[in-house]
Amino acid sequence: MTTWRQRIHPEQLREVSLVVLIAAALLIFGWQIENFLSARTFNRIAASVAIVGMVAIGQTLVVLTRNIDLSVGSIVGFTAYFVGSQLAANNAMGAPAAVALAAAVGGAMGLVNGLIVAYGRVPAIITTLGTLAIYRMLLINYANARTVTVDSLPAWVVELSRQTLFSIGDFAVRPLMVATLAAVVVFQFVLGYTIFGRRLYAIGSNPDAARFAGLPAQRMVLTAFTLCGMLAGLAGFLFLARFGTITAVAGQGIELESVAAVVVGGVNTFGGSGTVLGALLGAFLIDLLGQGLLRWLGISEFWRGALLGLLILLAVASDAVILGWLRRLWRGGAEVDHDR
Amino acid sequence: MHGAPVLEMRDISRRFGNTQALDRVSLRLYPGEIHALLGENGAGKSTLIKIMTGVHQPDSGQILLDGRPVHIGSTLEAQRLGIAAIYQEPLMYPDLNVAENIFITHANRGLWVDWRRMYRDAENILSQLDVRLDVRQPARGLSVAAQQTVEIARALSLQVRMLIMDEPTAALSAHEVDQLFAIVQRLRDQGVSILFISHRLEEVFRIADRITILRDGQLISSAPRAEVTPERAIRDMAGRAIEQLFPRRDTVRERVLVQVRNLGRSGVFSGISFDVREGEVLGFAGLVGARRTDVGLALFGIAPADSGTITIDGRTVQITKPAQAMRHGIAYVSEDRRSLGLSLPMSIAANITLPTLHRYLTPIGLLRRRAEASAAEEYRRRLSIRAPSVEVEVSRLSGGNQQKVMLSKWLNTKPRLLILDEPTRGIDVGAKAEVHQMIDDLAAEGIAIILISSDLPEVLAMSDRVLVMREGRQAGVFSRREATQERILAAAMGQPETLASQVTEPSAQR
Numbered sequence: 001m002t003t004w005r006q007r008i009h010p011e012q013l014r015e016v017s018l019v020v021l022i023a024a025a026l027l028i029f030g031w032q033i034e035n036f037l038s039a040r041t042f043n044r045i046a047a048s049v050a051i052v053g054m055v056a057i058g059q060t061l062v063v064l065t066r067n068i069d070l071s072v073g074s075i076v077g078f079t080a081y082f083v084g085s086q087l088a089a090n091n092a093m094g095a096p097a098a099v100a101l102a103a104a105v106g107g108a109m110g111l112v113n114g115l116i117v118a119y120g121r122v123p124a125i126i127t128t129l130g131t132l133a134i135y136r137m138l139l140i141n142y143a144n145a146r147t148v149t150v151d152s153l154p155a156w157v158v159e160l161s162r163q164t165l166f167s168i169g170d171f172a173v174r175p176l177m178v179a180t181l182a183a184v185v186v187f188q189f190v191l192g193y194t195i196f197g198r199r200l201y202a203i204g205s206n207p208d209a210a211r212f213a214g215l216p217a218q219r220m221v222l223t224a225f226t227l228c229g230m231l232a233g234l235a236g237f238l239f240l241a242r243f244g245t246i247t248a249v250a251g252q253g254i255e256l257e258s259v260a261a262v263v264v265g266g267v268n269t270f271g272g273s274g275t276v277l278g279a280l281l282g283a284f285l286i287d288l289l290g291q292g293l294l295r296w297l298g299i300s301e302f303w304r305g306a307l308l309g310l311l312i313l314l315a316v317a318s319d320a321v322i323l324g325w326l327r328r329l330w331r332g333g334a335e336v337d338h339d340r
Numbered sequence: 341m342h343g344a345p346v347l348e349m350r351d352i353s354r355r356f357g358n359t360q361a362l363d364r365v366s367l368r369l370y371p372g373e374i375h376a377l378l379g380e381n382g383a384g385k386s387t388l389i390k391i392m393t394g395v396h397q398p399d400s401g402q403i404l405l406d407g408r409p410v411h412i413g414s415t416l417e418a419q420r421l422g423i424a425a426i427y428q429e430p431l432m433y434p435d436l437n438v439a440e441n442i443f444i445t446h447a448n449r450g451l452w453v454d455w456r457r458m459y460r461d462a463e464n465i466l467s468q469l470d471v472r473l474d475v476r477q478p479a480r481g482l483s484v485a486a487q488q489t490v491e492i493a494r495a496l497s498l499q500v501r502m503l504i505m506d507e508p509t510a511a512l513s514a515h516e517v518d519q520l521f522a523i524v525q526r527l528r529d530q531g532v533s534i535l536f537i538s539h540r541l542e543e544v545f546r547i548a549d550r551i552t553i554l555r556d557g558q559l560i561s562s563a564p565r566a567e568v569t570p571e572r573a574i575r576d577m578a579g580r581a582i583e584q585l586f587p588r589r590d591t592v593r594e595r596v597l598v599q600v601r602n603l604g605r606s607g608v609f610s611g612i613s614f615d616v617r618e619g620e621v622l623g624f625a626g627l628v629g630a631r632r633t634d635v636g637l638a639l640f641g642i643a644p645a646d647s648g649t650i651t652i653d654g655r656t657v658q659i660t661k662p663a664q665a666m667r668h669g670i671a672y673v674s675e676d677r678r679s680l681g682l683s684l685p686m687s688i689a690a691n692i693t694l695p696t697l698h699r700y701l702t703p704i705g706l707l708r709r710r711a712e713a714s715a716a717e718e719y720r721r722r723l724s725i726r727a728p729s730v731e732v733e734v735s736r737l738s739g740g741n742q743q744k745v746m747l748s749k750w751l752n753t754k755p756r757l758l759i760l761d762e763p764t765r766g767i768d769v770g771a772k773a774e775v776h777q778m779i780d781d782l783a784a785e786g787i788a789i790i791l792i793s794s795d796l797p798e799v800l801a802m803s804d805r806v807l808v809m810r811e812g813r814q815a816g817v818f819s820r821r822e823a824t825q826e827r828i829l830a831a832a833m834g835q836p837e838t839l840a841s842q843v844t845e846p847s848a849q850r
Contacts, residue, residue: 193706195697202694205683212642212672212680213695213749214663273685 014266018281022288029292036292039170045287047161047242049280050176051076052287054235055254056261056279057180057187058110058228063262064191064204065224066271067124070255071113072232074135077251079105079236081139084148084246091154098157102237103230109135110229114222132255136248143248150244160241176238180280183231187276200224204271253305260286260308264315286311344407345370346501346533347392347423352401354387358768361387363557364401369502369533374524376536376548380577380829381628381794384557385537389504392535393425394418419445422501424494428510428629430487434480438462441479442493465493468530469523485516492523503527504535509543510629510811521547539627539810541570541833553577570835578796578825586776586801591619591783598757598788600639603648608634609812612648616757616788621779623803624792626832630809632792633675636759639790640672641665652757666695669756673746675765675792677739681746684735688727689716691734692749719748723778740771747778758782761792776802796825808832 030037055072062069079102116127164172191197203210203217265282267274345368354362362384379385390396394412402409412418439462462475471489509517538544552562553576560576595618604610609631616622624632638645641659649656652668659665674680693712700711716730723744764772793799806823808815808831815831
């Protein structure tokens with residue numbers, strides 16, 4: 001009678017409820033807005049979710065360890081500009097080299113964050129708020145008021161965002177989205193089936209117990225930040241491919257969007273639970289709501305930030321209230337606390 | 341000798357869950373009296389204090405102040421009635437100066453701080469205590485003794501009539517203890533009544549006018565000091581009811597597994613020496629604050645020792661990290677399972693395999709969840725963990741079952757030396773019996789066990805030998821035959837004359 005309760009954790013219900021919410025939003029917007037359910041809307045959402053989703057994977061790894069990375073927006077901007085200008089200077093550079101460069105630059109920036117947080121014992125929120133500003137400054141200095149333009153880039157870069165690998169009906173499946181989906185699959189697997197993933201959850205859910213179990217907590221946090229930087233670097237490359245034109249303000253605000261995706265996606269801000277799939281669904285729902293509400297209510301782009309903020313607060317509040325309620329329901333079905 | 345009591349507790353009872361913490365305890369405190377309260381761990385001392393200071397409410401019974409019944413609903417009310425308490429660790433605001441710390445609780449001194457008056461008043465109070473301390477100095481950096489003085493001054497500034505001192509001497513040097521006692525005696529002469537709690541019998545007999553002894557939540561005796569001897573005090577404290585003696589089998593083997601010599605960690609403990617044989621249960625007894633857990637943490641590398649040697653299988657080893665300890669076959673089951681032991685949102689299986697994940701890998705380095713689940717399943721059967729499946733989150737289990745998950749986790753490391761720190765604290769009687777059965781079984785398998793427990797009857801029932809600690813030092817090692825509640829308590833409270841059979845070198849007999 002209680003078998004389904006035993007199989008599904010309240011946390012997993014989060015992903016199911018996200019899918020339900022997404023379906024509901026699609027229905028409502030499709031009914032209210034003319035031409036909303038079109039290939040065009042889907043492609044727009046897919047292109048922007050590809051970038052935020054890639055960052056959100058890294059953010060998930062960091063948040064799982066009870067930390068946060070606010071510098072990802074600047075890392076995305078810096079790598080987009082840096083790789084763009086290298087490609088502009090050397091049109092012969094191939095795709096593998098460009099991707100590797102993006103990952104390396106982002107990884108190095110993440111490594112710095114990780115070293116300061118894990119070994120310098122500076123709170124992550126302070127550290128990455130600092131590097132958010134510092135990495136942006138590096139970009140402004142490096143760019144020196146110049147812009148990477150579409151024309152200066154090799155043709156294959158810009159093609160990445162237009163190319164259609166295959167289509168399902170009118171929906172075009174493009175390389176950017178495929179890259180992010182591939183990363184989600186890889187990290188979903190890493191979190192579920194590797195020692196690294198298991199330890200990441202353990203450290204986040206109870207750092208002291210992890211220490212007693214002999215886990216190298218500092219090294220794990222360092223790795224999480226480095227991976228987060230690398231993924232932000234890859235997102236920077238996707239950003240370059242999508243827009244082609246890169247200025248010194250590229251990627252601003254992605255830190256907030258990635259945190260929102262992670263939180264709405266059900267990753268616990270106190271660490272220890274959540275999945276990258278949830279984060280991707282979170283990113284998708286947020287973008288869908290953004291696109292839909294903007295068109296439905298005719299509100300301006302500037303409301304987008306406020307919408308993000310509202311969604312973060314709603315997600316955290318519902319986390320506390322709904323999850324607490326679900327857990328009580330579950331506990332009632334499983335075993336009752338005997339002592340105390 | 342003093343007329344009417346300041347405070348009278350009449351038939352106070354208080355229950356926490358299954359534990360009767362206090363059972364119709366009565367106590368009278370007279371003005372100008374130093375009244376010592378003695379008792380073993382869990383005798384009910386702290387509950388009694390907490391009722392006096394309004395932290396807990398009694399289930400039944402009456403509290404009378406100057407003969408009139410009062411209700412003490414909060415610490416603030418207790419303060420208003422003139423009851424204050426100071427503890428082993430003083431409560432200080434390190435960035436505020438001495439005078440500010442003294443007057444911190446005075447909310448109604450008007451909108452503006454009259455600094456000059458505050459400094460003058462602070463100096464007056466300190467001179468009443470005959471203490472020289474710069475009132476403008478920040479509290480940070482003051483010695484524990486000086487901080488306690490500030491706390492006493494704080495109590496005095498509130499016109500205290502009754503001062504409760506809970507182990508105030510535990511962190512003080514002998515000289516500082518003398519100074520504190522001088523202050524306490526001065527307070528007594530001013531008519532303040534003092535309730536003094538200490539684990540040092542010698543101090544109690546030096547300063548107390550009256551000695552009251554609690555055991556298992558009941559009042560055992562209360563008499564003027566002149567009528568009490570240390571031997572009688574220990575006898576009254578011991579003699580706890582032993583519910584059911586667990587019948588241990590004789591499982592001790594010949595082979596000495598671990599030899600510890602003069603182990604120490606500066607400022608924490610020192611001079612700890614013992615042997616543990618395979619299949620032997622070595623109990624660690626002592627009162628709260630004896631630093632038994634710290635020895636366990638040192639052996640496990642959480643807070644490594646900085647002097648002495650640890651020898652395992654005849655080889656001297658360095659243990660500075662838990663991972664090293666685990667490599668040497670040491671496992672430590674912590675007393676605090678919620679904060680140190682378990683990852684509550686994770687499944688039973690994931691918790692059990694956490695320290696041993698490398699055993700469940702496929703050739704390409706992926707986790708074999710089936711293998712993890714079946715390993716966990718084995719422990720679920722063996723320790724009868726009551727849960728529908730091993731995929732259930734640990735947060736959904738009862739305390740006793742969580743304790744078993746924790747044991748499983750460490751048993752799965754296949755330890756040779758298992759350190760159990762308060763393995764039965766806070767779990768119900770049934771689960772407790774199961775844990776005892778398991779200790780016996782593990783010892784029979786040849787695992788050496790260090791059992792740290794504040795439950796004296798448990799230590800006596802389960803241990804082949806008992807090491808008693810007192811304030812970070814080894815106070816004696818007793819064989820199963822020699823160990824009695826009285827002897828262990830005497831050693832734990834530092835009464836050398838009653839230690840007829842103290843063994844300084846770890847005994848090799850049996």
